[in-house]
Amino acid sequence: MKDGAPRMGLHSLRTHKSAENLAREDQLAWKFAEIAADPVAVEDDVAEMIVNRMIDNAAVAAASVARRPVASARAQALCHPYRRGATVFGMPHSTRVSPEWAAWANGVAVRELDFHDTFLAADYSHPADNIPPILAVAQHCGISGHDLLRGIATGYEVQVNLVKAICLHEHKIDHIAHLGVSAAAGIGTALKLPIEVIYQAIQQALHVTTTTRQSRKGEISSWKAYAPAFAGKMAIEAVDRALRGEGAPSPAWEGEDGFIAWMLSGPEAEYRVPLPERGTPKRAILDTYTKEHSAEYQSQALIDLARRLRSEIGDPRAVESIVIHTSHHTHYVIGTGANDPQKMDPKASRETLDHSIMYIFAVALEDGAWHHERSYAPERAARPSTVDLWHKVSTVEDAEWTRRYHSRDPQEKAFGGRIVVTMKDGQVIEDEIALADAHPDGARPFERPHYVKKFLTLSEGILAPAEQQRFLDAAEHLAEIPADGLGILNFTVEDDRLGTHRPTGLFEWN
Numbered sequence: 001m002k003d004g005a006p007r008m009g010l011h012s013l014r015t016h017k018s019a020e021n022l023a024r025e026d027q028l029a030w031k032f033a034e035i036a037a038d039p040v041a042v043e044d045d046v047a048e049m050i051v052n053r054m055i056d057n058a059a060v061a062a063a064s065v066a067r068r069p070v071a072s073a074r075a076q077a078l079c080h081p082y083r084r085g086a087t088v089f090g091m092p093h094s095t096r097v098s099p100e101w102a103a104w105a106n107g108v109a110v111r112e113l114d115f116h117d118t119f120l121a122a123d124y125s126h127p128a129d130n131i132p133p134i135l136a137v138a139q140h141c142g143i144s145g146h147d148l149l150r151g152i153a154t155g156y157e158v159q160v161n162l163v164k165a166i167c168l169h170e171h172k173i174d175h176i177a178h179l180g181v182s183a184a185a186g187i188g189t190a191l192k193l194p195i196e197v198i199y200q201a202i203q204q205a206l207h208v209t210t211t212t213r214q215s216r217k218g219e220i221s222s223w224k225a226y227a228p229a230f231a232g233k234m235a236i237e238a239v240d241r242a243l244r245g246e247g248a249p250s251p252a253w254e255g256e257d258g259f260i261a262w263m264l265s266g267p268e269a270e271y272r273v274p275l276p277e278r279g280t281p282k283r284a285i286l287d288t289y290t291k292e293h294s295a296e297y298q299s300q301a302l303i304d305l306a307r308r309l310r311s312e313i314g315d316p317r318a319v320e321s322i323v324i325h326t327s328h329h330t331h332y333v334i335g336t337g338a339n340d341p342q343k344m345d346p347k348a349s350r351e352t353l354d355h356s357i358m359y360i361f362a363v364a365l366e367d368g369a370w371h372h373e374r375s376y377a378p379e380r381a382a383r384p385s386t387v388d389l390w391h392k393v394s395t396v397e398d399a400e401w402t403r404r405y406h407s408r409d410p411q412e413k414a415f416g417g418r419i420v421v422t423m424k425d426g427q428v429i430e431d432e433i434a435l436a437d438a439h440p441d442g443a444r445p446f447e448r449p450h451y452v453k454k455f456l457t458l459s460e461g462i463l464a465p466a467e468q469q470r471f472l473d474a475a476e477h478l479a480e481i482p483a484d485g486l487g488i489l490n491f492t493v494e495d496d497r498l499g500t501h502r503p504t505g506l507f508e509w510n
Contacts, residue, residue: 066499107229130155133232145481151190180209294372326417335395
């Protein structure tokens with residue numbers, strides 16, 4: 001199956017009344033538990049991509065290690081030392097904390113800059129958010145790199161297939177409801193847990209990670225980075241409970257008072273969830289893609305287009321208006337369709353600017369580049385020429401771009417848009433782009449050298465050169481790491497490079 005599509009079936013998912021007594025074997029949580037427990041091997045190209053995403057996560061975590069939200073999460077984690085435990089990005093390898101808290105700290109570090117991988121379909125996701133909780137448990141339990149690879153492959157498989165089938169956004173549910181499930185399943189695979197245990201953990205994780213989308217609406221705060229870390233932390237706690245023989249709300253999706261009936265489209269709704277058949281290699285990670293730019297994924301292609309248009313437009317001050325014709329998702333989440341005045345506010349938070357395609361396109365057009373720090377600096381957002389151009393940008397939904405956004409055909413799927421620039425002299429400049437340059441089908445698909453370059457660039461001045469190389473060597477030999485050896489998949493930062501933020505709270509650590 002290496003050169004072909006994996007064998008997939010479609011699971012019909014709907015609400016069942018309690019009196020129907022839906023058999024466990026017919027519940028989605030059980031189906032996912034069976035997939036997690038399937039001892040299928042990880043294929044070579046999948047293993048290679050997992051290593052790429054390990055490097056990618058470490059790159060963005062290194063770049064964010066001194067930021068206040070990351071420092072806060074790290075400080076919280078360090079209040080929970082544990083003899084075996086798991087490592088925390090930035091700290092010595094010998095510093096160990098309880099695995100759920102390591103997942104918390106590392107998950108925030110990975111997510112803070114909105115700069116790692118993505119998958120978009122019926123809903124959207126950042127599947128590499130699965131890696132911190134699965135890795136933390138793997139370190140704590142002393143398993144091998146081979147078993148970690150299997151767990152991460154499962155995490156991606158479950159999350160990608162949920163995202164293909166179920167839209168959370170239309171019901172204003174945050175996408176971490178899919179992540180808690182996938183992380184629990186991935187941990188189950190890595191630890192070779194029984195189906196029954198994984199089944200209960202998956203349901204518990206779904207139940208406690210269903211939160212609203214306000215975390216990505218209006219005045220967006222640091223919780224945007226914390227939310228996936230919370231899902232990973234809850235997944236670990238769900239596995240712990242299930243291992244002790246405790247059950248979960250069941251059936252979590254299909255129950256009369258369950259997820260579908262009250263959180264999604266209601267008792268009459270039916271979803272079709274793709275599931276790999278037994279014995280089928282888990283290849284969903286190959287459907288995902290990373291970011292070249294530190295911004296929301298729908299902006300990736302449009303940043304590339306802005307850079308391309310810069311020479312043709314010339315002086316941005318000569319622009320009268322810019323209209324971005326794009327998908328429903330882009331228009332309503334990061335465009336003017338969101339009706340969020342904060343998206344046009346020069347004093348908005350970094351997290352809000354990251355979700356404003358109007359701001360992003362204006363800066364990319366002026367600078368011809370995008371930087372994970374400089375492009376969001378308060379003085380950059382307040383620059384008068386930028387504010388003027390920014391407020392000339394608007395978005396509209398285009399039915400064709402929406403159709404392509406949701407297309408299952410890889411040749412049609414697109415996350416870009418068409419740009420119409422009207423100049424003050426009446427000249428109209430138009431161009432369009434379907435995919436970001438770094439997308440697997442884009443102009444410059446990301447491969448191992450690109451991931452390594454991203455890591456070296458983002459960690460420069462933060463990690464010592466020897467530590468950069470040591471981490472890369474460890475990651476690239478992930479499959480060969482023996483039991484009890486996964487602690488090397490961490491990076492250490494000198495204290496003076498961890499920044500000046502030393503947030504205090506209820507608890508302190510020494």
